[in-house]
Amino acid sequence: VLAGKEAVFATKVNEVKAKEVPALDDELAKDIDEEVETLDELKAKFRKELEDAKAEAYNDAVETAAIETAVANAEIKEIPEEMFHEEVHRAMNDFLGGMQQQGISPEMYFQITGTTEEQLHEQYQEDAGKRVRTNLVIEAIAKAENFETTDEEVKAEIADLAAQYNMPVEQVEKLLPVDMLQHDIAMKKAVEAITDSVKVK
Structure with missing residues (x-):
């Protein structure tokens, strides 16, 4: 209604275009992920990533349950x-x-x-x-x-931290004392020992 009067608007549709869906082929696969060459490789990579994610979630759940059990059974006055x-x-x-x-x-x-x-x-x-x-x-x-730690384990821990925080290895070495790294590695080994003690049926 315009100024108290009805108005009729006419429109003309000249063309309706369907949205083009890219073909699922090797070229599309390479566009999605530069590390693959074919669609089959992309599918295989996706499957592996999904399996890895499931395995990681399962391992995390087992580790958490094992630690919670150990803490529950411990006598802390x-x-x-x-x-x-x-x-x-x-x-x-x-x-x-x-x-x-x-x-x-x-x-x-x-x-x-x-x-x-x-x-x-x-x-x-x-x-x-x-x-x-x-x-x-x-x-x-x-x-x-x-638990004892080797020089190789300390170097590997430093390399992992450098990659995780996007820092030069030399900078990590300056920031973190060797004894602190050895302690962290020992703690990780203890967690592994706790997890390995759990028998999953």
Whole structure:
């Protein structure tokens, strides 16, 4: 209705084009992924990635269940208060550091979420006890088994960290002392030992 009067608009459709769907062929496969040459290779790669993702999820689930069982069966009389607070602050710093890498400062994060540092502290307190107990059990197993680390394992750990954080190997070597790397490797071996002890039927 225009100015109280009805109006009729006529339109003419000149042409209707169907959306062209690219042909599923080798050329499309190469456009999608430069590392493959054929459609069959692309399909095989997708299948492998899916299988790897499933295997990783399964292994993570087994590892988590094994560690939770070990922690539940462990006799921990008391968690040191200092260790508890250190874990809370470590988790907070890791989280806020991750935000910082995305260009979000702590102040900006609290402003965006409408929360405070105290509230974040309380949030991480809820799980801190469980994480500390887990670390104590893994530490105890690593100490009891007296895992040793080789120079090759330390070098491999440095290379993995350098690739993960996109840093030169030399920079990682300067930032992380050898004894810290050896400790981390021993902890990983302890986790593997816990997981291997679980018999999955």
